[in-house]
Every structure is written in structure tokens, then in C-alpha cells.
């Protein structure tokens with residue numbers, strides 16, 4: 001039985017709030033009713049786990065349909081690796097099943113709690129996105145409810161469905177309500193990976209490593225955005241490849257690795273830990289911490305003579321945030337923003353250095369600077385290209401709103417100059433004009449949106465901000 005309640009909601013970054021009518025425990029009949037009976041000038045926003053960062057999942061003075069209860073695996077074929085899922089199934093649930101049978105879900109983002117509907121709607125990327133592509137690539141079929149109440153069965157092998165699929169995958173929930181998704185999982189020899197860290201003395205070495213096709217399909221770089229001069233962007237690349245041993249895993253270990261730990265680093269209760277950490281989580285302390293982390297990585301590299309490798313579960317390698325539960329609490333009460341530019345490779349390594357330089361000059365060094373390689377795809381609003389994504393995380397404490405807007409616009413202009421884009425799942429600042437410059441297929445998307453949803457029944461605060 002569905003429930004509805006008015007509540008104040010916010011995203012992962014805790015910067016924006018909205019008062020919404022939130023409808024939970026919905027089934028297909030209720031979703032259809034909501035779509036058909038929505039009052040004039042009111043709108044609905046779909047929600048999975050609700051961990052996108054900001055206004056993508058807010059719908060102020062309007063409704064949110066929460067799909068976390070639609071969490072059943074409907075069909076599973078362990079011989080072919082084809083799986084049919086309700087929209088609210090979490091990525092961790094899929095991995096738990098798949099890894100027991102020698103199959104893998106590609107493009108896993110950094111949290112196992114992300115739902116299939118959320119993963120499709122943002123066409124999320126993982127540490128394997130340069131070698132595999134984004135999440136949409138493994139989609140075989142989508143069952144979607146349109147705002148006309150009709151069911152749409154979209155198949156990746158049907159040329160007639162291509163245009164709609166190109167809009168729905170990565171379509172930030174604005175085309176239709178995804179009810180079910182069929183995926184083709186990939187074969188793996190075991191759930192284990194061989195992982196290692198490779199030191200890079202500066203940003204150029206980091207990018208060269210990410211460019212290298214060296215048999216490591218999973219790569220993510222940690223960079224020191226505070227280091228200066230020729231050391232700017234020093235750090236290490238965490239890389240992994242499948243372990244070819246044919247060994248199964250204990251279910252208890254697999255399950256543990258797919259859930260956020262109850263304690264920070266398995267030791268400290270998160271609430272008091274992050275509360276006490278707040279005064280220290282600023283630029284000065286992180287700069288010192290980065291130096292320490294780099295020095296530690298150097299020592300460990302020298303001791304192992306550059307050949308340290310470890311064998312661990314893929315899920316232990318991929319979900320490092322699991323060891324840092326509720327880490328976003330450290331930025332409370334002001335919250336934080338993340339701008340995640342994707343800079344095309346055609347702009348050259350010097351463009352990434354120039355971006356880090358710009359951030360440094362403006363005092364916007366990323367507190368946690370992760371860099372990944374990506375590859376292009378065909379979806380209209382996809383965060384995908386042959387290039388590098390750079391996470392720029394900035395705490396809002398001590399910054400004025402006007403400064404945040406001014407500096408973020410400088411970063412956006414730089415990204416546009418490079419023919420890049422920023423990731424919408426984490427955005428809250430992009431103005432509509434700059435959005436249109438970053439996403440050249442936007443007008444195609446809007447044409448399709450107007451055709452599928454002429455009354456703008458599906459909307460979010462982000463959709464309104466970006467004038468979609």
C-alpha cells in the first residue's frame with residue numbers, strides 16, 4: 001500500500017533542500033495513476049536511492065515517487081548472464097548474485113546502494129569506463145511508463161527504439177518512468193582482482209598511466225591538487241585486473257564488502273567521528289594530509305620495489321567509500337559541492353594541468369581529487385567522451401555564495417573552451433546557457449521530451465534550473 005508524506009528532502013551534498021510530497025511503496029498501478037492524475041502545473045520526480053548530489057532529485061512544492069521498494073530480481077539466467085530487474089534493485093544486490101556465478105555488472109559507481117533506475121538515468125560510469133563504456137552499454141531492454149500511461153518496451157537491438165533509448169539512458173528521469181531493466185552481464189574468471197597502486201610524480205604521469213592499455217581494465221587516480229609546480233597532481237593510480245584463479249568466495253565476505261561499514265575504517269562510530277573531524281576538514285589540514293598520503297605511498301612503493309600487488313574482492317577494491325560511511329556529514333552544516341569536468345583528450349594533458357592550476361589560483365583545490373579515463377557513447381545527455389574526469393570537491397564553509405558562483409562559472413567557461421562537460425549527477429550550479437554549450441545534443445533531447453511529455457509532468461528542480 002503506497003504512503004505519501006510531505007517532507008524536506010536533500011541530496012548527498014546537503015546543500016539544497018526542498019519541501020516535497022514523497023510517495024513511497026508504489027506499484028505499477030499507482031505510478032500510472034500518479035502520471036495520469038497529476039494536477040495542472042504540478043510535476044513528478046522519480047527517485048531511486050536519492051544519492052545524487054543536489055537538485056536532480058529535488059522537486060520543490062511538487063512530488064517525488066520513491067522506487068526503493070521495487071527491488072526484486074525478476075529473472076536470472078546463470079548460463080547466459082541475462083538478468084531482469086525492477087528499477088529499485090541496488091547495484092550491490094546484483095553483484096552479490098552475479099559474483100557467485102562468475103558474472104559481473106560493468107560500470108559500478110562508487111556506492112553499492114545506487115539503484116538500477118538511477119544508474120540508467122545518469123548512465124553512470126565506473127573505474128572500467130575507459131575500457132568498457134558507461135552503464136547503458138549493457139542494457140538489453142527497458143520497460144518504461146510514459147506520461148500518457150502507456151507501457152514502452154525499448155530494446156537495444158531494435159533500430160526503431162534507438163532514438164528513445166538514446167534519450168532515456170542518461171536522460172535524468174525526464175522522459176519516462178523506468179519500471180524494469182534487462183541487462184547482459186559480463187563473464188569473469190572469479191570475483192577477485194589483482195590490484196596495485198602506481199606512483200605518479202605529477203599530473204602528466206598520472207594521465208599517461210590512465211592512457212596506457214596495459215591489461216588493467218579498472219583504473220582510478222588519486223591526485224594531490226595542493227602540490228605545486230612540477231609536482232602538481234602527483235599521486236597514484238589504483239589499478240586492477242581480474243584474478244584468473246577459479247575460486248569462489250565466501251558469501252559472508254562478499255556480502256560484507258557490498259555494504260557500507262557501520263564504523264569509519266571499521267573502528268569509529270560515524271556521527272561523532274565526522275562531527276569531531278569538521279574543524280580539521282579544511283584546505284590547510286587536507287594539504288598536509290595529502291603530503292603525508294603521497295609520502296606513505298612513495299615509501300610503500302620503494303619498499304616493494306614498485307611491484308606491490310594485492311589480491312582482493314572486486315567489491316573491496318571498488319567501493320572504498322564503504323569504509324567511510326556518512327562521510328558527507330563532515331561537511332555539515334554548510335555542505336560541499338563537487339564539480340566534475342570531463343575534459344576531452346583532444347584538449348591535451350596541458351588542459352588538465354591548466355584546470356588544476358586555475359583551481360589552485362582561486363583557492364579551489366579539490367579536497368579529494370579523483371581522476372578517471374572515459375570513452376564516448378551515443379546517448380544524448382551522456383557524461384561520456386574520450387577524455388578525463390576530474391573531481392573538484394570544495395567545502396562551502398567560509399565561502400560566500402557570490403564567490404562560489406563566480407569561480408564555478410570560471411571553471412565552466414574553461415570546460416566549454418576545452419569542449420568538455422560537467423557531470424549532472426553532481427551538479428547544482430551550471431547555468432542553462434552553459435549547459436547547452438556543453439551538451440550539443442540538448443535540443444534533440446528537448447524535442448523528444450516535448451513529444452513524450454508535452455505537459456512536463458516529469459520534472460525536477462534541476463530540470464527547471466537548466467530550462468529543459
Ligand SMILES: Cc1cc2nc3c(=O)[nH]c(=O)nc-3n(C[C@H](O)[C@H](O)[C@H](O)COP(=O)(O)OP(=O)(O)OC[C@H]3O[C@@H](n4cnc5c(N)ncnc54)[C@H](O)[C@@H]3O)c2cc1C
Nearest residue numbers: 048049050051052109110115117118121124125172173178
Ligand atoms: C558515494 C558516491 C559515489 C559515487 N560514485 C559515482 C561514480 O563512480 N560514477 C558515477 O557515474 N556516479 C557516481 N555517483 C553518483 C551516482 O552514481 C548517481 O547519482 C546515481 O544516479 C544515483 O543513483 P540513485 O539510485 O541514488 O538515483 P537517484 O539519485 O535517486 O536518481 C538519479 C536520477 O535518476 C532518476 N531516476 C531514478 N529512478 C528512476 C526511474 N525508475 N525512472 C526514471 N528515472 C529515475 C532520478 O529522477 C534522477 O534524475 C556517486 C554517488 C555517491 C553518493
